[in-house]
Amino acid sequence: PLELIIMYGGYQSTKQNLDPVYSQIIDYVTKGDGSGKAYKNLATFVDRFGSRKVGTQRLEDAISHLVSELESLGSLKVHTESFSFEGWQRGAESAELVAPLSKRLPMLSLGSSVGTAAASDSADGSIEADCVVVESFNELDRLGKAGISGKIVVYNQLYKGYGVSVQYRTDGASRASKYGAVAALIRSVTPFSIGSPHTGMQEYEPGLPVQIPACCITVEDAELMHRIYKRGDKVRVRLRMSCGSAGVQESRNIVADLEGSEKPQELVVVCGHIDSWDVGQGAMDDGGGAFCAMQSVRTLLEMGLRPRRTIRLVLFSGEEFGILGGNAYYERHKAELADKISFMLESDSGTFGPIGTTCSGSEATRSAYQQVLNLLEPIGATTLVPSTDGPDITVWAKSGVPVGDLLTKRAGQPDDFYFYFHHSEGDMMTVQDPAEMDRCVAAFAVVSLALADAAELLPRGISGASAGEDGLLSDWVLV
Amino acid sequence: PLELIIMYGGYQSTKQNLDPVYSQIIDYVTKGDGSGKAYKNLATFVDRFGSRKVGTQRLEDAISHLVSELESLGSLKVHTESFSFEGWQRGAESAELVAPLSKRLPMLSLGSSVGTAAASDSADGSIEADCVVVESFNELDRLGKAGISGKIVVYNQLYKGYGVSVQYRTDGASRASKYGAVAALIRSVTPFSIGSPHTGMQEYEPGLPVQIPACCITVEDAELMHRIYKRGDKVRVRLRMSCGSAGVQESRNIVADLEGSEKPQELVVVCGHIDSWDVGQGAMDDGGGAFCAMQSVRTLLEMGLRPRRTIRLVLFSGEEFGILGGNAYYERHKAELADKISFMLESDSGTFGPIGTTCSGSEATRSAYQQVLNLLEPIGATTLVPSTDGPDITVWAKSGVPVGDLLTKRAGQPDDFYFYFHHSEGDMMTVQDPAEMDRCVAAFAVVSLALADAAELLPRGISGASAGEDGLLSDWVLV
Numbered sequence: 001p002l003e004l005i006i007m008y009g010g011y012q013s014t015k016q017n018l019d020p021v022y023s024q025i026i027d028y029v030t031k032g033d034g035s036g037k038a039y040k041n042l043a044t045f046v047d048r049f050g051s052r053k054v055g056t057q058r059l060e061d062a063i064s065h066l067v068s069e070l071e072s073l074g075s076l077k078v079h080t081e082s083f084s085f086e087g088w089q090r091g092a093e094s095a096e097l098v099a100p101l102s103k104r105l106p107m108l109s110l111g112s113s114v115g116t117a118a119a120s121d122s123a124d125g126s127i128e129a130d131c132v133v134v135e136s137f138n139e140l141d142r143l144g145k146a147g148i149s150g151k152i153v154v155y156n157q158l159y160k161g162y163g164v165s166v167q168y169r170t171d172g173a174s175r176a177s178k179y180g181a182v183a184a185l186i187r188s189v190t191p192f193s194i195g196s197p198h199t200g201m202q203e204y205e206p207g208l209p210v211q212i213p214a215c216c217i218t219v220e221d222a223e224l225m226h227r228i229y230k231r232g233d234k235v236r237v238r239l240r241m242s243c244g245s246a247g248v249q250e251s252r253n254i255v256a257d258l259e260g261s262e263k264p265q266e267l268v269v270v271c272g273h274i275d276s277w278d279v280g281q282g283a284m285d286d287g288g289g290a291f292c293a294m295q296s297v298r299t300l301l302e303m304g305l306r307p308r309r310t311i312r313l314v315l316f317s318g319e320e321f322g323i324l325g326g327n328a329y330y331e332r333h334k335a336e337l338a339d340k341i342s343f344m345l346e347s348d349s350g351t352f353g354p355i356g357t358t359c360s361g362s363e364a365t366r367s368a369y370q371q372v373l374n375l376l377e378p379i380g381a382t383t384l385v386p387s388t389d390g391p392d393i394t395v396w397a398k399s400g401v402p403v404g405d406l407l408t409k410r411a412g413q414p415d416d417f418y419f420y421f422h423h424s425e426g427d428m429m430t431v432q433d434p435a436e437m438d439r440c441v442a443a444f445a446v447v448s449l450a451l452a453d454a455a456e457l458l459p460r461g462i463s464g465a466s467a468g469e470d471g472l473l474s475d476w477v478l479v
Numbered sequence: 480p481l482e483l484i485i486m487y488g489g490y491q492s493t494k495q496n497l498d499p500v501y502s503q504i505i506d507y508v509t510k511g512d513g514s515g516k517a518y519k520n521l522a523t524f525v526d527r528f529g530s531r532k533v534g535t536q537r538l539e540d541a542i543s544h545l546v547s548e549l550e551s552l553g554s555l556k557v558h559t560e561s562f563s564f565e566g567w568q569r570g571a572e573s574a575e576l577v578a579p580l581s582k583r584l585p586m587l588s589l590g591s592s593v594g595t596a597a598a599s600d601s602a603d604g605s606i607e608a609d610c611v612v613v614e615s616f617n618e619l620d621r622l623g624k625a626g627i628s629g630k631i632v633v634y635n636q637l638y639k640g641y642g643v644s645v646q647y648r649t650d651g652a653s654r655a656s657k658y659g660a661v662a663a664l665i666r667s668v669t670p671f672s673i674g675s676p677h678t679g680m681q682e683y684e685p686g687l688p689v690q691i692p693a694c695c696i697t698v699e700d701a702e703l704m705h706r707i708y709k710r711g712d713k714v715r716v717r718l719r720m721s722c723g724s725a726g727v728q729e730s731r732n733i734v735a736d737l738e739g740s741e742k743p744q745e746l747v748v749v750c751g752h753i754d755s756w757d758v759g760q761g762a763m764d765d766g767g768g769a770f771c772a773m774q775s776v777r778t779l780l781e782m783g784l785r786p787r788r789t790i791r792l793v794l795f796s797g798e799e800f801g802i803l804g805g806n807a808y809y810e811r812h813k814a815e816l817a818d819k820i821s822f823m824l825e826s827d828s829g830t831f832g833p834i835g836t837t838c839s840g841s842e843a844t845r846s847a848y849q850q851v852l853n854l855l856e857p858i859g860a861t862t863l864v865p866s867t868d869g870p871d872i873t874v875w876a877k878s879g880v881p882v883g884d885l886l887t888k889r890a891g892q893p894d895d896f897y898f899y900f901h902h903s904e905g906d907m908m909t910v911q912d913p914a915e916m917d918r919c920v921a922a923f924a925v926v927s928l929a930l931a932d933a934a935e936l937l938p939r940g941i942s943g944a945s946a947g948e949d950g951l952l953s954d955w956v957l958v
Contacts, residue, residue, distance in 0.1 A: 047707050050580045058580075101529045101537075106904055194675045195759060195904025220907035224760070227908065228526050280674060281703070425585055425674025428699035429706065 019453075021305065022375045022446045029299055029442040030379065030435070038295040038351075038441045039434035042288065046281040046429060053278040054318040055087040055249040063252055063274060066315065070256045070294075075301050076313075077259060080252035083328035085318060087249035088112050090278060091242025095185065095217065098128065099236035100228060105221045108199035108279065109243040110169060110186070111321060113214040116241045119182060126240035127213075129182050133222075133229035137168075137175060149180030152237050154229075156222040159191045162419050166200070173214035174205040183213045183239055187222035190419050195220055198423040199277055201322060213241045251275070251317040253325045258297050260309040260452060267337065268451045269312045269344040270296055270444050273319035273326075273392055280427035284418070289347030289406070290315050292437055296444030307452030309342065316392040319348070320423075326392030338399040342457040343369070345447055346390035347406035350418040351432065351440040354408050356383025357447070358390070361402040362461025368476030369402065369458060372450045379439045383407060400460040406440060454478050500784065501854045501925045508778055508921040509858065509914070517774040517830075517920045518913035521767065525760040525908060532757040533797040534566040534728040542731055542753060545794065549735045549773075554780050555792075556738060559731035562807035564797060566728035567591050569757060570721025574664065574696065577607065578715035579707060584700045587678035587758065588722040589648060589665070590800060592693040595720045598661060605719035606692075608661050612701075612708035616647075616654060628659030631716050633708075635701040638670045641898050645679070652693035653684040662692045662718055666701035669898050674699055677902040678756055680801060692720045730754070730796040732804045737776050739788040739931060746816065747930045748791045748823040749775055749923050752798035752805075752871055759906035763897070767911055767919070768826030768885070769794050774916075775923030786931030788821065795871040798827070799902075805871030817878040821936040822848070824926055825869035826885035829897040830911065830919040833887050835862025836926070837869070840881040841940025847955030848881065848937060851929045858918045862886060879939035885919060933957050 028034045045062070052059040063080065070078045088111055095105040109115075117125035132147060133154040134140045140153065153176035157168045166189045173184040188198035195218050202214045225235045254274065260266065272289030276282020297313045300306075318324025345357060354376070359369045366384055373382045388397040389405035397403050410417045410433075421427045451458065455477040507513045524541070531538040542559065549557045567590055574584040588594075596604035611626060612633040613619045619632065632655035636647045645668050652663040667677035674697050681693045704714045733753065739745065751768030755761020776792045779785075797803025824836060833855070838848045845865060852861045867876040868884035876882050889896045889912075900906045930937065934956040 043706055044710070047703060047710075048579060050582050101527065103529050192673075193905060193909065194671075194673045194899055195907065196673045196675055218904065218907075220759070220905060220909045223909050224526060224907060227522055231523070231526075280699070420673055425697065426672060426699060428674065428697075428703060430672065430699045430702050 022450065023378060025299065025303065025445045025449070026378050026442045028303055029445065030438045034299050034302065034441070035438050036434045038291050038437040039432055041295065042283060042291040042432065043429050045291070046283045046287050051278045051280060051282050052274065052276045054251050054275040054321045054324065055246055059251065059275055059317065063254060063317065066274065067254055070254070073298065073301060075258065076297070077257040079255055081255060081329065081332060082250055082252050083318070083324060084248055084250045085321065085324050087246030088321070089243060089246040091115065091244070093215070093241045093243065095215065096238045097225070097235070098238050100233050105217050105237070106195060106197050107215045107217050108197045109241045110199060110202040110214045110216060112204070113173065113202055113241065113243055114211045115244050116183070116213050116239055124240060125242060126238050127182060128236065128238040131225060131229065131235040131237055133226045133235060135226065140175060140179065145179045148176065151181055152183045152185060152239065153181040154185045154222060154225050156187050156226040159189065162189060162416065165189045169200050169216065170203050173202050173212050174208050177208055177210050177212045181212055185215060185217045185237065187219055188216045190219065190422065191414065191416050192420050193219035196424045196426060199279060200423045201320065213239065215241060251325065253317055253329055254315040256297065256313040258300060258307060258311045261306045262308040264310050265340055266309040266457060267312050267341045268309055268448045269314055269341055270448050271314040271316060271344065271346045271392060272348060273316040275317045275320055277320050277423045279423065279425050281429060282427060283429045284350060284421055284427045284431050285423065286319065286348045288351030288432055288437060292347055292351050292440040293444055295441040296448060299441060299445045300449060305449060307449055309452040311448045311452050319392055323391055327395060330395045334399055338401055341396070341401045342451045344390065344393040344396055344401060344403045345406065345444060346393050347440060348391050349405055350408045351437050352408040352410040352417070353436045354379065354381040354406055354440050354443045356381050356385065356407045357404040358385045358387035358407065359402060359404045360388040360397040362459060364459035364476070365402045365461050371476070371478050372447055375446050375450055376443055379442055381439065381443050397462065400462055402458045402460070406443060408436070408440065450478055501929065502857060504778065504782065504924045504928070505857050505921045507782055508924065509917045513778050513781065513920070514917050515913045517770050517916040518911055520774065521762060521770040521911065522908050524770070525762045525766050530757045530759060530761050531753065531755045533730050533754040533800045533803065534725055538730065538754055538796065542733060542796065545753065546733055549733070552777065552780060554737065555776070556736040557733070559733050560808065560811060561729055561731050562797070562803060563727055563729045564800065564803050566725030567800070568722060568725040570594065570723070572694070572720045572722065574694065575717045576704070577717050579712050584696050584716070585674060585676050586694045586696050587676045588720045589678060589681040589693045589695060591683070592652065592681055592720065592722055593690045594723050595662070595692050595718055603719060604721060605717050606661060607715065607717040610704060610708065610714040610716055612705045612714060614705065619654060619658065624658045627655065630660055631662045631664060631718065632660040633664045633701060633704050635666050635705040638668065641668060641895065644668045648679050648695065649682050652681055652691050653687050656687055656689050656691045660691055664694060664696045664716065666698055667695045669698065669901065670893065670895050671899050672698035675903045675905060678758060679902045680799065692718065694720060730804065732796055732808055733794040735776065735792040737779060737786060737790045740785045741787040743789050744819055745788040745936060746791050746820045747788055747927045748793055748820055749927050750793040750795060750823065750825045750871060751827060752795040754796045754799055756799050756902045758902065758904050760908060761906060762908045763829060763900055763906045763910050764902065765798065765827045767830030767916060771826055771830050771916055771919040772923055774920040775927060778920060778924045779928060784928060786928055788931040790927045790931050798871055802870055806874060809874045813878055817880060820875070820880045821930045823869065823872040823875060823880060823882040824885065824923060825872050826919060827870050828884055829887045830916050831887040831889040831896070832915045833858060833860040833885055833919050833922045835860050835864065835886045836883040837864045837866035837886065838881060838883045839867040839876040841938060843938035843955070844881045844940050850957050851926055854925050854929055855922055858921055860918065860922050876941065879941055881937045885922060887915070887919065929957060
C-alpha cells in the first residue's frame with residue numbers, strides 16, 4: 001500500500017514529526033482512564049489464584065480464567081497451545097543445623113531435586129551428615145573426593161550478579177555429586193536477605209551416576225556455617241526433603257492476537273510468563289510482566305487503535321521449570337514465523353519504573369529499534385542495552401528475530417533490587433507500584449504499536465554476524 | 480584531690496586541649512590491635528550459642544561463658560544478679576489462609592501469647608474463623624462488637640516508625656479481645672519486608688476477661704488479606720499456636736566492674752542486653768550492643784587505662800521479655816546508686832556506624848555531655864539527641880540519672896534499617912560490619928573514660944523539670 005513515510009531524522013524531532021498517538025497512549029495509561037489498571041488487575045488475579053507453579057491445578061485454573069477474560073474482550077483471537085513435561089513436586093521439607101548447635105535452617109528444595117528418602121537410613125526419610133563449606137567451584141575441586149565424599153556440600157558463594165552466582169544453584173548438586181557428596185545446600189542467589197530462602201531450578205547433568213538432593217538456604221545461614229567451618233569446628237546438618245517427580249504433566253501457553261489491519265501475517269509479540277514459583281504470589285516473577293504485556297494490548301483496544309501488523313500477546317507457561325512454554329512455542333512456530341516477527345518484547349525482570357529495553361540483533365536492528373525506544377522519552381525509558389535477554393524468547397534470536405526484555409528500576413534502590421524478592425516468600429503484590437506498572441504498560445503499548453505500524457519489519461540479524469547486517473543504519477523507517 | 484582542670488572552651492579547641500588518650504583509644508580500636516575484635520568475638524559467641532531467649536538453658540550457658548571470660552581477664556570484679564519471672568515458650572505453630580485461596584502464612588507467635596488449644600474444637604488444637612482486617616485501632620473501634628465478635632482480627636497498620644506502630648503488636652490482642660475477637664494477626668513491625676515475620680512481646684491488659692492468641696504475620700500477607708477484605712471477599716484463616724506459660728524461671732544480669740582509682744564508689748555504666756528473641760542469632764538485637772559495650776571495657780584494660788571512677792559493664796538479661804533484667808537492676812540498686820552514677824550508656828538500636836547518642840536529663844546535663852560527645856569528632860559521632868532512650872536504663876532517668884542510647888546508621892540505608900532485621904530470622908551476623916562495630920566500641924570507650932575521669936558527675940536532672948536544672952551550663956568540666 002502507498003504509505004506516508006515520515007523519515008525519522010533524529011531524536012530532537014520526535015515530538016513534532018511523529019504521530020501524536022504515542023504520547024496519547026502514554027497519557028492514557030499514566031494519567032488517563034488506563035492508569036492503575038495493570039496493578040489492580042494483577043492484584044485481583046494473584047490474590048485469587050496465588051502462586052502458580054507449573055503442573056498445579058491452580059495454574060491451569062488461572063490460565064482458563066485469563067483465556068475467558070481475553071475472549072470476553074471480543075476483539076482478540078485467543079487460543080492455547082499445550083505442551084507436556086516431566087513434573088516435579090515439593091514435599092515436606094526441613095533442614096536443621098545439629099552441630100555445633102541446633103538451629104532451624106529456613107530452606108526450600110530446588111526444582112527437579114530428588115528427595116532424601118532414597119539415601120536415608122532413618123524412619124522419617126532424613127539424612128544427616130557433616131558439611132564441607134566452600135565459596136567456589138574451584139574450592140570444591142581442590143577438596144576433591146577425599147574431602148567431599150560422604151559429606152553435605154554447603155555453597156556460600158558471594159553474590160556477584162544473578163547470572164554469575166546462579167550457576168551454583170543450577171550446577172551445585174551435580175558438581176558436588178561427582179565427588180561423592182550426599183546433598184548440596186546452596187546459598188540463596190540474592191544480593192540482600194532478611195532470612196528468606198530463594199528457590200529455583202537446579203539441573204542434574206545428563207548421565208550423572210548419582211543424583212543428590214539440592215536445596216537453598218538463607219544467605220545468613222550459609223555465612224554462619226562458613227564461619228563455623230573456617231574455625232575448624234564440625235558443621236553437621238540433618239536434611240529432610242520429600243520432593244520428587246510428579247510424572248508427566250501438561251500446561252498451556254496463551255496466545256491472543258490483535259489482528260493487523262494491513263499485514264495480519266506479520267507479527268510483533270509482547271509477552272511474559274504466567275506460571276510462577278510456589279512461594280509468595282508470583283506477583284513480580286512474572287505476574288507483573290505478564291499483566292503489563294496484557295494491559296498494553298487491552299490499552300490499544302480501549303483506545304480503538306488497530307495496528308497494521310498483528311500484535312500477538314503470548315503468556316508463556318512453565319518458564320520457571322526450564323522455559324518449557326517458551327521452548328515449546330519456538331519449536332512449534334520457528335519455521336512459520338522466523339521471517340514474520342518484527343520484534344518480541346518480554347518483561348521478566350521486574351515491572352518497576354521502566355528505563356528502556358534490551359535488544360538483540362545486528363547494529364542495524366538496534367539502530368532502527370532505538371528510534372522506537374525514543375518514543376518513550378516522555379517516561380524516560382529510552383535506554384537500549386544490546387542483549388538477547390528475555391528468557392522465553394531469547395531462543396528466537398538465533399533465528400535472527402530481534403528480541404528484547406523490559407528494563408526497569410525502583411528509584412532509590414540498586415539495579416538488582418528484583419533479586420531481593422525473586423523466588424522467595426517476598427514475591428507478593430507489596431513489591432509492585434501502580435504508577436511504575438502504568439509506565440511499563442505504556443512502554444509495551446508504544447513499542448508494539450510503533451513496530452506494528454512501521455514501514456518494514458525490524459532489520460534481522462545476529463549481533464556481530466555479517467549475515468545479520470542486512471539493514472543500513474539510515475534505512476529503517478518509523479511511520 | 481587537686482586536679483588539673485582544663486576548662487573546655489568549645490568544640491574547636493578539643494583536639495589541642497584534651498588528653499590525647501581519646502584519640503589513642505579511637506586509633507587503637509579502629510586501626511590498631513583492637514580493630515575487628517568486637518565483630519570476631521561476637522561472631523564466635525553467637526555462632527556457638529545461637530539465639531538466647533530468656534528462660535533457655537542456652538542463654539544461661541551463654542551467661543556462664545561470658546562470666547568466665549570476664550573473670551579470666553583478671554582485672555574486673557564480676558558477679559551476677561538473679562531475678563525470676565513467669566516464663567513463656569513457643570510451641571508448634573502455623574497459620575494458613577483457607578479462603579478465598581489456600582496459602583501458608585509465615586508467622587511467629589508473640590511473646591506471652593496464649594495458644595489456640597483452649598478455644599479449639601479441633602483435634603490438632605487449631606482454630607479457624609473469618610477475618611476482619613483493619614488498619615487502625617480507630618477502625619477496630621468503629622466496627623465494634625457487632626463487626627468483630629467471633630472473628631480473627633488482622634491488623635494491617637502502616638509502618639509509621641517503630642514506636643508508633645509497635646502499639647499494634649503490644650496492644651492489638653487485648654483491644655480486639657474486648658470486642659469478642661478470637662485471635663489477632665498483626666502485621667510485622669518493619670519498614671521493609673522480604674516475606675519475613677518479626678516477633679516480639681505482646682501484653683494482655685490487666686483484668687482482661689478473655690486472653691486471645693496473638694501472632695505476627697508478614698507485611699505482604701497482611702496487605703494481601705486487606706486487599707481481599709476490601710473487595711468484600713471472605714478472608715478465612717486457620718491458626719494453630721501451642722505456645723504458653725513455661726512457669727517460673729530465672730535468669731541473671733552480669734555486672735563487671737573496672738574499678739575506679741580515685742572514686743570507686745562513683746560509676747559510669749556501659750551496657751547492652753545479652754538475651755535475644757528465639758529467631759535468628761540475636762547478633763544485632765542485642766549481641767552487637769552487648770559486645771561493643773564489653774569490648775570497650777576490654778579496650779581500656781588492654782590499653783592499661785585505669786579510670787578515676789568505676790566503669791561498670793552490665794549485660795542485662797530478659798530485655799526482650801519485658802525489660803526483666805533492667806527493671807530488676809533498677810529495683811535492686813536505685814536507692815544505693817541514684818546519686819552515684821554519672822551516666823549510663825546502652826546500645827540497643829544497632830551497632831552500625833555510630834553517629835552520636837541520645838542523652839536524657841536537663842539542659843545542663845546535655846550541655847556537659849555534649850563536651851564528651853565532641854571527643855568523638857574523629858569518628859563523626861557527635862550528635863546528641865535529647866531522649867530517655869535505652870530500654871534497660873530509661874527507668875533510671877526518673878531518678879535524675881542521665882542515660883543514653885548509642886545512635887548508629889548504616890551508610891546508604893534509611894535510619895530505620897535496624898527494623899528490617901529486628902526480631903526476625905534476619906538478625907544474624909550478616910548484618911554486622913567489623914569496622915562499624917569498632918567505631919561503636921570506640922564511642923563507648925571514649926565516652927565512659929571521659930565521664931569516669933571528669934571533675935564531676937554529669938549534672939543530674941529531668942528534662943524540663945526545674946528540679947533537674949541544678950547545673951550551670953558553663954560549669955561542668957571535662958578533665
